[in-house]
Amino acid sequence: MRASDKAxxxxxxxxxxxxxxxxxxxxxxEQAARLGVSRTPLREALSHLRKDGLVEPLAGRGxxxxxxxxDDIVELYELRQPLEQQAARLAAQRGxxxxxxxxxAELRESDKxxxxxxxxxxxxxQLNERLDRAIxxxxxxxYLVSALKGLHLHLARIRRLSxxxxxxxxxxxxxxxxxxEAIVNRDAELAASATHVHLQQSLRNSLDTVRxxxxxxxA
Amino acid sequence: MRASDKAxxxxxxxxxxxxxxxxxxxxxxEQAARLGVSRTPLREALSHLRKDGLVEPLAGRGxxxxxxxxDDIVELYELRQPLEQQAARLAAQRGxxxxxxxxxAELRESDKxxxxxxxxxxxxxQLNERLDRAIxxxxxxxYLVSALKGLHLHLARIRRLSxxxxxxxxxxxxxxxxxxEAIVNRDAELAASATHVHLQQSLRNSLDTVRxxxxxxxA
DNA sequence: CTACGCACTAATGTATACAAAGAAAGGCAA
DNA sequence: TTGCCTTTCTTTGTATACATTAGTGCGTAG
Numbered sequence: 001m002r003a004s005d006k007a008x009x010x011x012x013x014x015x016x017x018x019x020x021x022x023x024x025x026x027x028x029x030e031q032a033a034r035l036g037v038s039r040t041p042l043r044e045a046l047s048h049l050r051k052d053g054l055v056e057p058l059a060g061r062g063x064x065x066x067x068x069x070x071d072d073i074v075e076l077y078e079l080r081q082p083l084e085q086q087a088a089r090l091a092a093q094r095g096x097x098x099x100x101x102x103x104x105a106e107l108r109e110s111d112k113x114x115x116x117x118x119x120x121x122x123x124x125x126q127l128n129e130r131l132d133r134a135i136x137x138x139x140x141x142x143y144l145v146s147a148l149k150g151l152h153l154h155l156a157r158i159r160r161l162s163x164x165x166x167x168x169x170x171x172x173x174x175x176x177x178x179x180x181e182a183i184v185n186r187d188a189e190l191a192a193s194a195t196h197v198h199l200q201q202s203l204r205n206s207l208d209t210v211r212x213x214x215x216x217x218x219a
Numbered sequence: 220m221r222a223s224d225k226a227x228x229x230x231x232x233x234x235x236x237x238x239x240x241x242x243x244x245x246x247x248x249e250q251a252a253r254l255g256v257s258r259t260p261l262r263e264a265l266s267h268l269r270k271d272g273l274v275e276p277l278a279g280r281g282x283x284x285x286x287x288x289x290d291d292i293v294e295l296y297e298l299r300q301p302l303e304q305q306a307a308r309l310a311a312q313r314g315x316x317x318x319x320x321x322x323x324a325e326l327r328e329s330d331k332x333x334x335x336x337x338x339x340x341x342x343x344x345q346l347n348e349r350l351d352r353a354i355x356x357x358x359x360x361x362y363l364v365s366a367l368k369g370l371h372l373h374l375a376r377i378r379r380l381s382x383x384x385x386x387x388x389x390x391x392x393x394x395x396x397x398x399x400e401a402i403v404n405r406d407a408e409l410a411a412s413a414t415h416v417h418l419q420q421s422l423r424n425s426l427d428t429v430r431x432x433x434x435x436x437x438a
Numbered sequence: 439c440t441a442c443g444c445a446c447t448a449a450t451g452t453a454t455a456c457a458a459a460g461a462a463a464g465g466c467a468a
Numbered sequence: 469t470t471g472c473c474t475t476t477c478t479t480t481g482t483a484t485a486c487a488t489t490a491g492t493g494c495g496t497a498g
Contacts, residue, residue, distance in 0.1 A: 002481070028450070038483045040259065043450090044266055051270055053365065059490085062449070075360040078309065082301035083366075090297065141294040143373070146272065147302075147366055154362070221451065247480070257453045262480090279461050281479070 004041030007031075008048050015054050015065055016156045022067040026055060052153055068157060070210060076154050077203045083147055084199060087135050088191040092183045095138030103131050104180040110173045114166055124169065131180065161213070162206035175201060223260030226250075227267050234273050234284055235375045241286040245274060271372055287376060289429060295373050296422045302366055303418060306354050307410040311402045314357035322350050323399040329392045333385055343388065350399065381425035382432070394420060 011031070014020040032042040046063055049055045055063040091100075106127055113120035113127075132152070136145050175198035182191035230250070233239040251261040265282055268274045274282040310319075325346055332339035332346075351371070355364050394417035401410035 004481080027448095029448095039450095040482055040484090044263065047263055047267070048270060051267060053362070061491095072361075076362050078305065078358075078360045079362040079366055082305040086297065086301040139297075141297045142291075143272070143295050143298040143370075147298055147369075150366075151362075223451080246478095248478095258480095259452055259454090279459095279479075 002041065003037040004044040007035050007037050007042050008045035010035055011045055011049060012052075012054070012153070015049070016153065016160075018157075018160050020065050022065050024065045025058070025061055026063045026065070028062065052150060054153065054157075068154075068161060070207065070214075073158055073162075073203070073206055073210065076151070076158065077199060080151055080155070081196065081199050083144070083151055085192040085195045086144060087139055087148060088179055088183065088195040089188040090141065090144070091135045091138040092186050092188040092191040094140060095134065095183055097184045097186065099134050099138075100180050100183045103127070103134060104177060104184055107173055107177045107180060111170060114169045114173065121169065124173070128176070131176070135183075158206060162209040163213070164205075165209075168205050172198070172202065221260065222256040223263040226254050226256050226261050227264035229254055230264055230268060231271075231273070231372070234268070235372065235379075237376075237379050239284050241284050243284045244277070244280055245282045245284070247281065271369060273372065273376075287373075287380060289426060289433075292377055292381075292422070292425055292429065295370070295377065296418060299370055299374070300415065300418050302363070302370055304411040304414045305363060306358055306367060307398055307402065307414040308407040309360065309363070310354040310357040311405050311407040311410040313359060314353065314402055316403045316405065318353050318357075319399050319402045322346070322353060323396060323403055326392055326396045326399060330389060333388045333392065340388065343392070347395070350395070354402075377425060380432070381428040383424075384428075387424050391417070391421065 011020065011026070020026075026046060028039050028042055028046070031046075032039045035042065046055065050057070050063065054066060056066050058064045110124050110127065113124045136148060139145055175194065178194040179191055179198060182188075182194055230239065230245070239245075245265060247258050247261060247265070250265075251258045254261065265274065269276070269282065273285055275285050277283045329343050329346065332343045355367060358364055394413065397413040398410055398417060401407075401413055
C-alpha cells in the first residue's frame with residue numbers, strides 16, 4: 001500500500017470516527033511525523049481530504065477539519081435526497097430481486113437484533129451497510145456511485161453526532177423494509193418515494209437529536 | 220497562483236477542450252517539462268484529475284485520459300437528472316425572481332441570437348452559463364453545488380462530442396424557458412419536471428449525434 | 439498610549455535526488 | 469521457433485533540502 005493512501009485512509013477514519021474533531025489543526029510536519037510518512041505523501045492525502053470537503057484551509061494556520069453545523073446537515077440532505085432516490089430507482093430497475101429479498105427477510109427479523117443490546121445493534125448497522133453495497137452494485141452507473149461515496153463520507157460523520165435511540169432504529173427498519181420490498185418488486189417509483197419518506201424522517205431525527213445535544217451542552 | 224493549481228487548470232482545460240483526447244498518456248516528467256513546473260505540483264494536479272474521473276491509471280503506462288463511451292453519456296445523465304432537478308427545485312424556492320425574469324426575457328429573444336451565426340451562438344451559450352451560475356448562487360447548498368461542479372466537467376467534455384445543430388438549440392431554448400419561468404413563479408415542482416423533460420431531450424440529442432458521428436467514422 | 443512598520447519565525451509551496459517497482463526486450467533453452 | 473527467464477530501463481513513489489510567503493510580535497514614533 002502506498003504511503004499516501006495509508007495516510008489518507010488513516011486521517012479519513014480519524015475524522016469520520018471523531019478522534020480528529022471539527023476544528024482540529026492538521027499541520028503537515030506534525031501529521032507526517034505522527035503517521036510515519038514524509039511530507040510528500042501526506043500532502044497528497046491532505047489535498048484529497050480537501051477535495052472531499054472534510055478539511056479546509058485556515059489562513060496561516062494550515063488545514064483544519066471542517067465544522068458540521070445544523071445548516072450543514074440540512075444542506076447535506078438536500079444532496080442526499082435526490083441521489084438516494086435515484087439510487088433506489090435504478091436498483092429497482094436493475095437489481096437482482098433475490099439479493100434484495102434476502103435483505104428484506106433479515107430486515108423483518110431486525111427487531112430482535114435492535115432489542116438485543118449493543119452487539120445486535122452493530123449487526124443491524126452491518127445489515128444496512130450490506131443494503132447500501134447491494135444498491136451500489138445494482139446501479140452500475142459509475143458517476144452516481146462516485147457521488148454516493150462522497151456523500152456517505154459526510155453522513156458517517158453526522159451519524160456520530162445524531163445519537164440513534166432504539167425507537168428510531170426500529171422505525172427506520174420499517175421504513176427501509178418498504179424501500180427494499182419495492183426494489184424486490186421492481187417498483188422503481190415506489191422505491192424512490194419510500195426513500196424520500198425515509199430520508200425525511202431520518203433528517204428530522206438527526207436535527208432533533210443534534211438540537212437536543214446542543215441544548216444539553218449549553219445547560 | 221500556485222504551480223499545482225496552474226498545472227491542474229491547464230490540464231483540465233486541455234482535457235475538456237479536447238486537445239488532450241481520451242487515451243492520451245500523461246507521463247509525469249513529460250508533462251512537468253511541458254508545463255514548466257516540477258514533478259511535485261504536477262503530481263498533485265494529476266491526482267486531482269484522477270479524483271475528478273478525468274484520468275485513470277493504466278498499468279505501467281502512467282495515467283491516461285479516460286474514454287467517453289455512449290454508455291458513459293447515459294450513466295452521466297443518470298446522475299445529471301436528479302442533481303439538476305433538485306437544483307431547479309431549490310432555485311425556485313430560494314432564488315431571486317427578478318434575476319431569473321431577466322434571463323427569461325433574454326431567452327425569449329434567443330431565437331435571433333441562434334440564427335445570427337457563430338457569434339450569436341456563442342452569446343447564447345454564455346446566456347446558458349449565466350443561468351447555471353444564477354441557479355448555483357440561489358441554491359446555497361455547498362454539497363449540491365460541489366456535486367454539480369463535478370458533473371459539469373464531464374458535461375463540457377460531452378458537449379464537444381455531440382454536435383449541436385441550430386434546430387436543437389432552438390428547441391433547447393424553449394425548454395429552458397419553461398424551467399426559468401417556473402423558477403420566476405416559484406413553482407418548484409414545475410421547475411423540476413421541466414428540467415426532467417429538457418434533460419431527456421438533451422440526452423436523446425446527444426446520443427443521436429454521437430451515434431451518427433460513430434457511423435460516419437466507420438464509413 | 440496607540441498605531442504603524444519592520445523583522446523574525448514558522449508554516450506551506452516547490453524542486454530535486456534517491457528508491458523501488460513494474461514492464462519490455464533480449465537471450466537462452468527446450 | 470517458441471516460451472520463459474533475466475536483466476535493464478523507464479516509470480512512479482518517497483524523502484529531504486530549499487524557497488517563499490504570511491503571520492505574529494516587538495519596537496519605535498507620533
